[in-house]
Amino acid sequence: MNALERRSVAALASVYAMRMLGLFMVMPVFVLLGEGLQGATPALLGLAIGAYGLSQALLQIPFGLLSDRVGRKPMIYLGLLLFAGGSLLAGAADSIYLVIAGRMLQGAGAIASVLMALLSDLTREEERTKAMAVVGMSIGVSFSVSLVLGPVLGSLWGLSGLFYVTAGLALVALVIVGRVVPTPRQHKASADALxxxxxxxxxxxxxxxxxxxxxxxxxxxxxxxxxxxxxxxxxxxxxxxxxxxxxxxxxxxxxxxxxxxxxxxxxxxxxxxxxxxxxxxxxxxxxxxxxxxxxxxxxxxxxxxxxxxxxxxxxxxxxxxxxxxxxxxxxxxxxxxxxxxxxxxxxxxxxxxxxxxxxxxxxxxxxxxxxxxxxxxxxxxxxxxxxxYTTSFVVQLKEAADGSYGAVDQCLRGLPGVQDVVILKDEATAYLKVDRQHFDEQSLAGLAFVRQGSNS
Missing domain, CATH: 1.20.1250.20 (MFS general substrate transporter like domains)
Known part of the structure; x- marks a missing residue:
């Protein structure tokens, strides 16, 4: 990765990790600390723990699609503000019902797909798998850390303190997105991300x-x-x-x-x-x-x-x-x-x-x-x-004079190790599924329709 990509990946991975850390920290202590909330019952405590998942599930794909229209960063700002607002609401609540509302508002900041799309905008195709792996590792680390931090901070500051810390993490993430994450010149409608x-x-x-x-x-x-x-x-x-x-x-x-x-x-x-x-x-x-x-x-x-x-x-x-x-x-x-x-x-x-x-x-x-x-x-x-045991492979194509890529599709499918091909005409790009044990990149070198030096 070049310096810009390393900076982008590190910043976005930290934003993702802070957000997931905030969601996970309450899980190992909520059943114990939430018993003192007004109206708390085992059923409502369980609903409060999982409530963020409902709004996340409903809004995950819409957030990603909207980011194509209004931009990546505006949707990330909105999502982090919703997450911080939900954390503050849950932290100030003395009722289990308000905590449930706060958890749902936390989940409404469903920016996972937008973060991945922004990562796609800021990295080259050949570095994208590595970049996404770094983000995935950050999520795993944040989950492990949350199981340790949750009980420690919960014993010091109680359930409200945990939610306030979560709101603080969201605001730090806002600053990172605004000050550290570069703003891409254009959005890439990458099939790997959105x-x-x-x-x-x-x-x-x-x-x-x-x-x-x-x-x-x-x-x-x-x-x-x-x-x-x-x-x-x-x-x-x-x-x-x-x-x-x-x-x-x-x-x-x-x-x-x-x-x-x-x-x-x-x-x-x-x-x-x-x-x-x-x-x-x-x-x-x-x-x-x-x-x-x-x-x-x-x-x-x-x-x-x-x-x-x-x-x-x-x-x-x-x-x-x-x-x-x-x-x-x-x-x-x-x-x-x-x-x-x-x-x-x-x-x-x-x-x-x-x-x-x-x-x-x-x-x-x-x-x-x-x-x-x-x-x-x-x-x-x-x-x-x-x-x-396939992996993605992207081929940049020369634009077809007649706008038809039928022969190109047929030729690519005939290469050893290629299992699937999708050509996006507007981007002059072919997405391949290949088995690396049988696919040889050199087989593309002699093809007249391939832009040389642009494959990944």
Whole structure:
């Protein structure tokens, strides 16, 4: 990457991380600290935890599409202001209903797709995958940090303090976007970043992608439900004060993160991704069920959560990669838009339904929901075809004299390793899905319609 790209990626990754840190920090402590709110019940506490997911799910794609019309930065400013406003509302609230409203307002700042589009505007095609990987890593780090910071800050400043810190992070992110993130000269309607209307129908009818969308839906449903249960276990079963939960989460997350790395390597390098995926879902299911059996043992509970988060981190890291590989050529933005919507919808339903079950049935009901959803996902994973090992490849074309690219499309499809081709005529660009083991970039060198030196 050049200096401008490094600056852009670092700044946007930090904005993304601050926003996700603010959303996640309340999760490990909300059930414990929210009990003092007026009108609080287990069902409403669960709804408050997951409420941000509903507005995120509804507005994720519209925000991305609107940024094409009014600009990236204005939509990011709007989203961060909504996020800060929701945080302030939740922080000032003494009623569970106002906290729910605040969480929904937080989620209304659904700027994930806009941030990715701005990242696309500011990076070259050949550096885009690397840039998006950096952003993905920042999200994973922010989640791990939130599980440590949440209990620490919650013990110092209470639930209101957590929300005020979140509002402060949003304002810092505003300054970074305004002062550090460059303003692009023009918007690139990149198929890698923004959901295109014409691609949404194809993505929503693609069976492989729908299975992965169900996977991220189930994963975040279970994650949100987990935090209705675990803080109660640690405090009531194990006698661990809320202010001490941070070291428990820190030890679990640090070790589980490193434990999952070898399995990612096996899945990618040995092309065993389906086996790794199914194994992780099975481990997640077993560890969720084992929560009921961990009893009053600190070591037993730690071991169960270590297994849970090793599988969770593995799935959280691999699912976006699989979506990217399974997405049709020129359809990655649409595929990731539906994927993100599924993720946030899972978080909402996990909190809302989990809270209802905790109030009516108790903790066994919540764990039963988690196990049932994970068993369903395991069946879906076991019956899905082995994922492909393709990657995106972009070819800049010379403009066709007659405006027709039919022969170009046919020629590109005939190249070894090319599995799909979509040509965007207005941009004179071809998006290819290729298997790197069989595709040779040099095969493009002799093609008269290819702009030499502009492929990625």
């Amino acid at each position: 959901p295109a209307r014409q691609m949404l129908v194809r993505v929503l009818t693609e069976g492989r992608l729908l299975r992965l969308d169900f996977g991220i839906f189930a994963l975040h449903l279970v994650l949100t439900s987990l935090f209705l249960v675990v803080p109660v276990f640690l405090e009531q079963r194990l006698g661990l004060a809320g202010s001490d939960h941070w070291w428990f989460y820190l030890s679990v997350m640090a070790t589980s993160f490193f434990a999952m790395v070898p399995f990612i390597i096996i899945g990618e390098k040995k092309r065993k991704m389906k086996a790794v995926l199914c194994g992780a879902v099975a481990l997640l299911t077993l560890s969720a069920a084992a929560l009921l059996l961990s009893g009053h043992s600190l070591v037993g509970t730690w071991a169960v959560l270590f297994a849970f988060f090793m599988a969770f981190n593995l799935l959280e890291a691999t699912l976006p990669s699989l979506v990217s590989k399974e997405a049709p050529a020129a359809g990655k933005g649409a595929a990731m838009g539906v994927y993100s919507t599924s993720q946030f919808l899972g978080a909402f339903i996990g909190g809302a339904l989990g809270g209802l079950l905790q109030e009516s049935v108790g903790i066994p009901g919540v764990i039963g929901l988690m196990v049932l959803v994970l068993l369903s996902w395991l069946v879906v994973a076991l019956t899905m075809p082995a994922p492909g």
